[in-house]
Structures are given as structure tokens and as C-alpha cells.
Amino acid sequence: MENIKANTVIVGSGVAGLICALTLPSSMKVILLTKQKLEDSNSYLAQGGIAVKNGFGDKDSFISDTLKAGHYKNNFKAVETLVEESPKAIKSLEELGVKFESEEGDYSYTREGGHSKNRILYCGDFTGKAIMNALIAQVKERKNIRILEDCTMEDLLVKNGVCYGVYGVANNKGLFINGKSTVIASGGIGGIYNNTTNYKHIQGDGVALALKHNIKLKDLSYIQIHPTALYENTRKRRFLISESVRGEGAILLNKNKDRFIDELKPRDIVSKAIIREMEKDKVEFQWLRMNLIEKDIRTRFPKIYEYLRKIGLNPYIDDIPIVPAQHYTMGGIEVNLNGETSMPGLFAIGEASCTGVHGKNRLASNSLLESVVFSKKTADFIKNITKEEVNINDFQIGVSNLEKKKDIIKEGIKNDEFTKIKLLNNR
Ligand SMILES: Cc1cc2nc3c(=O)[nH]c(=O)nc-3n(C[C@H](O)[C@H](O)[C@H](O)COP(=O)(O)OP(=O)(O)OC[C@H]3O[C@@H](n4cnc5c(N)ncnc54)[C@H](O)[C@@H]3O)c2cc1C
Incomplete structure (x- = not known):
């Protein structure tokens, strides 16, 4: 010893x-x-x-x-x-x-x-x-x-x-x-x-x-639950989609692609709203639309862009599946x-x-x-x-x-x- x-x-x-x-x-x-x-x-x-x-x-x-x-x-x-x-x-x-x-x-x-x-x-x-x-x-x-x-x-x-x-x-x-x-x-x-x-x-x-x-x-x-972790069907640590993505203009959408919350409310309020929609729609995730961001996504959010592209999503075109996570x-x-x-x-x-x-x-x-x-x-x-x-x-x-x-x-x-x-x- x-x-x-x-x-x-x-x-x-x-x-x-x-x-x-x-x-x-x-x-x-x-x-x-x-x-x-x-x-x-x-x-x-x-x-x-x-x-x-x-x-x-x-x-x-x-x-x-x-x-x-x-x-x-x-x-x-x-x-x-x-x-x-x-x-x-x-x-x-x-x-x-x-x-x-x-x-x-x-x-x-x-x-x-x-x-x-x-x-x-x-x-x-x-x-x-x-x-x-x-x-x-x-x-x-x-x-x-x-x-x-x-x-x-x-x-x-x-x-x-x-x-x-x-x-x-x-x-x-x-x-x-x-x-x-x-x-x-x-x-x-x-x-x-x-x-x-x-x-x-x-x-x-x-x-x-x-x-x-x-x-x-x-x-x-x-305990804080972050509203927008990337939804992937795995047991790994969840990849985060930073709140500043919403700060720069991204919006949240439900199963029918309707907006349901002011995205810039504090985290607990946004998380609860997402969970409520998920339960109502009986789905495992909701959507984040990033292509409304005015800045160039690739240069403002390079790591997020890179990760999404790696798993086959394109934030300029696709809505991104998200789920609240600890x-x-x-x-x-x-x-x-x-x-x-x-x-x-x-x-x-x-x-x-x-x-x-x-x-x-x-x-x-x-x-x-x-x-x-x-x-x-x-x-x-x-x-x-x-x-x-x-x-x-x-x-x-x-x-x-x-x-x-x-x-x-x-x-x-x-x-x-x-x-x-x-x-x-x-x-
Ligand atoms: C994905 C993600 C994004 C985030 N983004 C932001 C952000 O943009 N802005 C912001 O302000 N905060 C953010 N946070 C939160 C922030 O990063 C952390 O809360 C903060 O950095 C905590 O720092 P810390 O030094 O207390 O602990 P940590 O950075 O968690 O470090 C803990 C350390 O303790 C060590 N350790 C644990 N147990 C033991 C042990 N038994 N023996 C020896 N070593 C041990 C670990 O190995 C690690 O080195 C984010 C968190 C995550 C997970």
C-alpha cells in the first residue's frame, strides 16, 4: 500500500x-x-x-x-x-x-x-x-x-x-x-x-x-433534464444538441410538425412540454427544425453538424429527432x-x-x-x-x-x- x-x-x-x-x-x-x-x-x-x-x-x-x-x-x-x-x-x-x-x-x-x-x-x-x-x-x-x-x-x-x-x-x-x-x-x-x-x-x-x-x-x-438530446436507438450516452441551436433560431415540432412551446423558456419548462407531447402522441421523440437558423450551421455548429452527417441526417434538410435526457x-x-x-x-x-x-x-x-x-x-x-x-x-x-x-x-x-x-x- x-x-x-x-x-x-x-x-x-x-x-x-x-x-x-x-x-x-x-x-x-x-x-x-x-x-x-x-x-x-x-x-x-x-x-x-x-x-x-x-x-x-x-x-x-x-x-x-x-x-x-x-x-x-x-x-x-x-x-x-x-x-x-x-x-x-x-x-x-x-x-x-x-x-x-x-x-x-x-x-x-x-x-x-x-x-x-x-x-x-x-x-x-x-x-x-x-x-x-x-x-x-x-x-x-x-x-x-x-x-x-x-x-x-x-x-x-x-x-x-x-x-x-x-x-x-x-x-x-x-x-x-x-x-x-x-x-x-x-x-x-x-x-x-x-x-x-x-x-x-x-x-x-x-x-x-x-x-x-x-x-x-x-x-x-x-435534477435537470435537457430538452434536446439527439434520439438514437442505442444505450450509449446521448449526444447533446446544444440549447444555443434554439437560441440561434431552431424550433421544436411535434409529430404533426406543429410548434407547441416557446423554445427559449427555461429547460425544465421546455422538457416538460416535450414529454407531454410525446405522451399525448405516444412517440419516443419530437423534432427539432434547424434549417431556420440564419447563420451557417456548418460553421456555427461544426461538431453538431459533423455528428448529424455521420449518422445520415442533414440539418439543412432534415428535422432532427430529439428527446429530453438527464x-x-x-x-x-x-x-x-x-x-x-x-x-x-x-x-x-x-x-x-x-x-x-x-x-x-x-x-x-x-x-x-x-x-x-x-x-x-x-x-x-x-x-x-x-x-x-x-x-x-x-x-x-x-x-x-x-x-x-x-x-x-x-x-x-x-x-x-x-x-x-x-x-x-x-x-
Ligand atoms: C453534453 C454536455 C454539454 C454541456 N454544455 C454546457 C455548456 O455549454 N455550458 C455550461 O455551463 N455547462 C455545460 N454542461 C455542464 C458542465 O459541463 C458541467 O456541469 C461542469 O463542467 C461540471 O464540471 P465539474 O468539474 O464539476 O465536473 P466534470 O467535468 O463532470 O468532471 C468530474 C471529474 O471527476 C472525475 N471523477 C468522478 N468520480 C471520480 C472518482 N471516484 N475518483 C476520481 N475521479 C473521479 C471524472 O473522471 C472527471 O474528471 C454540459 C454538460 C454536458 C454533459
Whole structure:
């Protein structure tokens, strides 16, 4: 059994984990473990973009859109922080090498459902990939960050109610990874759903361990269903058709090719309308008409175009079959704005955490932003933490198996109104 020591242990290589690692001072030794390769995160899959306050006059309207989408169940202080710190978050991404689309020296802003104005920055329809490639390049350069790929957090190291790191497994070998602070950035719970846009290996491991160790969770039943995942007759992860496709003019049609909803309403409202039409028409999907988009589809949405062509659909001619799918976990490990959980020594950021910023339903393009804003704040907070040394023999480790994890989490989300819908679970 190997024993590794660091100042900070970070679990997960999505945007949250990488921003936290890159914000910590280079004098701190950081271990970043990730279940598969660095690139294998939901962050990498993000298409639409990242929201930002668009000019001085936009603060109140951005806050109001976020609260409205969240059914006013949001933590107001978290929303205010998100909006106020959004320009700084974008600047820090640019300093790390990310280049957002611009026109004649000004940013190009796009729009998605629930936003009352254009305030989303993007890189084609591969914003996540563009951001993550820049961050991954930076993390690889940093001498103070040791990356452990293909290493799975199986448990937390807990003594007298305090967290001292994680127990990881790599190549069937156990590792005690001890840190003065431990940061869970292991993403949401999407992988436990059959019908999801998320990577299947990202299945709420952080949340399951929080449940095991009686760490407080919040709003776990708030699950976001994305209205427009591509309908394919397979059990794979569903390919997403970004909301910005509707923001740029695409419309939704039912079986009879009639329009039935304002496409730019928040996601939960559009998803429910689609499901209602599907049930009424007794069909497994509805249609998205993309050929009304004024911009050139091939250049504005190159990855979506490429994928559709690969499976024999032409968005200039064909209506595209779509179905709602699990997409995002609003709830998670309860944290304050510095990422502190109810267990001393343990922090959570990104989709694994819940500051309450999204309320009951996340406004489109607010999650990349949330990860950047609150991961930076968490890193700033933990850099001053000190703790006494511990002996690894003090820890009792129970290796958690996947099926058990699924059962624990399913119990936690049993109130989610969408899980009752057969279509989402048992295709
Ligand atoms: C298809 C798609 C499109 C999206 N588009 C957008 C968008 O346009 N704009 C937007 O704001 N948001 C978007 N989102 C949401 C957004 O990408 C994520 O919510 C956000 O990036 C979450 O970041 P994260 O770092 O918290 O987690 P993730 O990016 O999910 O990363 C989690 C990491 O934890 C690792 N991990 C998990 N379990 C373990 C374990 N036990 N041990 C070790 N490592 C572990 C994973 O391997 C992964 O590296 C999209 C999501 C999807 C799926």
C-alpha cells in the first residue's frame, strides 16, 4: 500500500478540479487524481458556452434570470457572487489561454433558454473542449501538481470526524493520499441514468461517499433534464444538441410538425412540454427544425453538424429527432461560498457541490461559470489551512462498490419528479 502526501488532494479533472489546482500557489504540493484520462470529463463535452455579465447594466437582469430559472429556490448570495465575479472568471480563463469567439474586437455573445439577453461566450460548439485543452496544457506545466490518471477515489480518510485525504485505487493497487485539505470535484450523478448526456463513469462517487460519512447534502432531488438530446436507438450516452441551436433560431415540432412551446423558456419548462407531447402522441421523440437558423450551421455548429452527417441526417434538410435526457445535478454536497462542507478538512466544488446557486433548475451556461468562480474562491480559502500529521493505520477503509453507490444515490433522489418517467430510466 503506497502512502502519498500533499498539501491538497483534488478529486476530478473537470473544469472545477483544474481551476482549483491552477489557482493554488505553486509553493503548495497538489495531487490531482482522476478516474480515467484528464480529458474524460463532462466539462470537456460542454458545447453551448459560459455566461457572463454583459456590461454594467446587466447585473440585475442576469441575477433575475438565474433566480427565475431556479424557481426562486436559489441561494441569493451565491447568485450575486456568481454574477459579480463572472467578468473576472472570464479574464482568468483568457489568461490561461482560452480564446472566445469575437467579431471586430468585441466578444460575440449568444443566447440560450431563460436568458433575457445575449450574454453567453462560446468557442464554436465545443466550448468545453477549448477551455479544457487550455487548462490541461497549463496543469501539465505546473511542477507542483502531480496528476494521477486512471485512479479512482474509493473512500475518504476520516478520523474523529475530520477528513485527511482519500483512499484511491490505481491498477488494482490501493493508495493512501493524505492532504491538509481534500477537494471533491468529482462531478454530478448523471452516469447512474440510462438516458443521459453525461459520461457514464461520472456517477456521483463524491455524493455517495458524503452519504456514507454523514456529510450534509442539499437538494439532491433537483435534477435537470435537457430538452434536446439527439434520439438514437442505442444505450450509449446521448449526444447533446446544444440549447444555443434554439437560441440561434431552431424550433421544436411535434409529430404533426406543429410548434407547441416557446423554445427559449427555461429547460425544465421546455422538457416538460416535450414529454407531454410525446405522451399525448405516444412517440419516443419530437423534432427539432434547424434549417431556420440564419447563420451557417456548418460553421456555427461544426461538431453538431459533423455528428448529424455521420449518422445520415442533414440539418439543412432534415428535422432532427430529439428527446429530453438527464443532464445536470443541481444538488450535491452542501457547501458555503468557500467550498467548505460539513466535515472539517473536506471541500467540494463544481457539479459535485451545492452552493444553492442554481436553485431548482440551472440557467443555461451557468455551470462552467459556477465551477470557475467558486473553485477559485475555494482555492483562495484553503491555501492557508494547516493540520497535524496523521498515521495511515488510523483509517478504516470500506471499498464501495458501484451497485451500492447507485442504490444509495437513487434513494437520495427518489423525490425527483422526472425519475418517475419511465422513458428516462428504463429504455
Ligand atoms: C453534453 C454536455 C454539454 C454541456 N454544455 C454546457 C455548456 O455549454 N455550458 C455550461 O455551463 N455547462 C455545460 N454542461 C455542464 C458542465 O459541463 C458541467 O456541469 C461542469 O463542467 C461540471 O464540471 P465539474 O468539474 O464539476 O465536473 P466534470 O467535468 O463532470 O468532471 C468530474 C471529474 O471527476 C472525475 N471523477 C468522478 N468520480 C471520480 C472518482 N471516484 N475518483 C476520481 N475521479 C473521479 C471524472 O473522471 C472527471 O474528471 C454540459 C454538460 C454536458 C454533459
